[in-house]
Amino acid sequence: MLSDADLHTQLKLLQQQHQALQADYRDLQAEKQKQETSADLWLKQRTRELQAEALEQKKAETLQRVFYRIAERAAADLSFYDFLHSVHSLLGELLYAKNCYVCLYDAQKNLKDFPYYVDERDGDTLQRSNVPYRRGLTEFVLSTDRPQIINAKRLQALQASGEVTEGSGDMSFSSWLGVPMHIRGVVGGILAVQGYEPGIEYSASDADILSFVANHVSSAIERYQALDELRKSEERYRTVIENVGVGVVVIQDSRMVFANPSLVRIVGHPLDYLLSNPFTAAVHPDDVPAMLDRHQRRLRGENVESFYGFRVITQQGEVRSLELSAVKIEWSKRDATLLFVVDATARLQAEQTQRLTLQKQSELNDMKSRFISVASHEFRTPLAIILSSAELLKYYGDRLPEAEKYEVIGTIENGVQRMTRMLDRVLLLGKAEAQMLEFQPRELDLTALCRSMVEDARTQQPKATCTMETQFTDMPTAGLFDEKLLRHIFGNLLSNAIKYSPQGGTVSFRVFPQDQHMVFEVADQGIGIPADEIPHLFEPFHRASNVGDIQGTGLGLAIVKNAVDLHKGSIQVSSSAQHGTCFSIRI
Structure with a gap:
């Protein structure tokens, strides 16, 4: 059995152990509390982190969705204003953007344009286009080329430093945010938002978001500007095409x-x-x-x-x-x-007229040459005869018998008459070419006139050996004709028929009605006309290459053609060399 002292000692030992256990318990409780506190803090921190991550994820998703929809609107066929309006609506999903404007800057002209401007206080009172460059908030962003967040305090500081002295619109905003837009590699405008309500405060994060949006808007603006230039180019092209x-x-x-x-x-x-x-x-x-x-x-x-x-x-x-x-x-x-x-109608007609004029000039030159040749020959021969006859009378007139004297005088008269006839024909052709030859039809006895013209032809060439045949069948007793022109026509044709039949043969003159016309045919059996020369037959001073020494001026048929034309008639020629010629005239 333990003594009291031993019991007391054991009790004291037990008390010490108890105290130690309590201390350990307290330490354990403290550690437990500490661990619980740490876990709670970690849990809260983790919760905040998860919430932040979720917010960032949501924000990123919103950004992605907004940027996609901005790109979608840019590709849609919207007007520029409607596109900017849709951007403004989408911007409200990312930050406070009740008030928003877009400014475009032309550095060459030093002017600003505001294609989109929505402000609850400014309304439509501000100038929107061709705005001069001043010292405002817009210009501050353009000059610094950086995003700028402006509140009342910073605005005062900028005004005090002279950096912003010409701000326009209501400047009593709570916060203002503007970011530059780079268009075609240079600062070409800004995108800005602002709020007037108390508590609005834009952050650096808002500036980043607005900058991202501004990049998308800048790309869209470049596209719209390119399309606008293309449209203007097309309009200019169309204007040119439609007015050329x-x-x-x-x-x-x-x-x-x-x-x-x-x-x-x-x-x-x-x-x-x-x-x-x-x-x-x-x-x-x-x-x-x-x-x-x-x-x-x-x-x-x-x-x-x-x-x-x-x-x-x-x-x-x-x-x-x-x-x-x-x-x-x-x-x-x-x-x-x-x-x-x-x-090319007018030009081709002018060229044709020019060709005809040149051809006519060439023909006139040829005619002039032929006229000089013919005239010199036709005048030289009778002049030589007249001169020789005059000299004969001058030096031997008193010794010439009367008969020979009269014969010489007759030779002179014939030469003068030959020259007179040629001059008459030249003058007559000149009248015809100048359209001064008169057409004066009257009632005529056509049969009597034709017989008279045949007799005249025989009388003018009494030495001809041709036989004359006439056939005037079923002719009307009278008709409306120009006697003078008919004598020009058939006097020439009958005279030529006789003259170009040196070997004789028959010269026929037929006149008969046909289809309400009178047909006159003069045919011979003479030397004929070469086929390739018939198209030139009625040209003044033209003479066939086979006439030889047979006298002629080349004027008669030109006069014939003009006289027939005045009667509104037609003339046809059929001929072959050495087989004769036939002229057929319908009047």
Whole structure:
């Protein structure tokens, strides 16, 4: 049995152990509390981190969605204002953007434009286009080329430093955020938002977001500017095409798919007619095969002349001569032909007139040469005879018998008459060429006149060996004719028939009615006319190459032709060398 002292000692030991256990317990409780506190803090921290991550994830998703929708709007066929309006609406999902504007800056002109401006206080009172460059918040962003967050305090500091002294609009905002927009590599504008309510405070994160949006808007602005330039270019091109004097047409699938107003004017048909019919609808039928052949060969890639002429028939039936140049092009991603068309009618007519004038001048020169040749010959011969006869009378007149003297005088008279006849014919032809030859028809006894002309022809050439035959059957007793002109016509034809029949033969003169006309035929069996010279037969001073020494001026048939024309008649010639000639006149 333990003593009291031992019991006391054991009790004290137990108390010490108890105290130690309590201390350990307290330490354990403290450690437990510490661990619980640490776990709670970690849990809260982790919760905050997860919430932040979720917020960032949501924010990133929102950014991605907004940027996608901005890109989608940029690709849509929206007006520039409608696009910016949609950007403003989407921007509100990312930050406070009740008030927003877009400014574009032209550095060359030093002017600003505001294609989009929404402000709850400024309204529509501010200038929106061609705004001068000043010292405002917009200019501050443009000059610094950095995002700028402005509150009331910073605005005062900027105003005090002189950096912002010409701000426009209501400047009592709570916070203002502007970011630069880079367009085609340079600062070309800004995107800005602002708020007037208390508590609005933009952050650096907001500036980053707005900068991202500004990049997207800048790309869209470049696209809109490019489209605007293209549109203006197309308008300028269309203005030029529609106002140029040259016809412009595009042909595809054998139809016109485009034609400018000048082509409509040149071709002389309405536009709807040209576009709704084959492209050859107005082309002259004789020119269609060649045009189709060239068109098809060009489309096949063959080598075809790019410039040629053709004719069209206008709606009024007028024939016009056109010229075109053609080239193969692509139209709406398919092969087509581009044509440039000019009206060459006036030019070709002028060229034709010029050619005729030159030809006429050449003919006049030839006629002048022939006239000089004929006149010199025709005048020289009788003048020589007259001169020799005059000298004979002068020196031997007193010794000449009367008969020979009268014969010499007769020779002089014949020479004078020959020269007079030639001058009369020249004057008569001059009148005819100048359209001064008068046509004075009257009632005539045609049979009596024809017989009289035959007798005159016999009398003028009494030494002729020809036999004259006449046939005046079924002739009217009278008719309306110009006696003077008829004598010119048949006096010349009958005289020529006799003169160019040196070997004799028969000269016939037939007159008969036919189809309400009178037909006059003078035929001979003389030397005839070479076939290649018949087209020149009625030219003044023209004489056939086979006339030899037979006298003549080459004026008679030219006078005949003019006299027949005055009667509105026609003349035909059939002849062959050495077989005779027949002139047939219908009056």
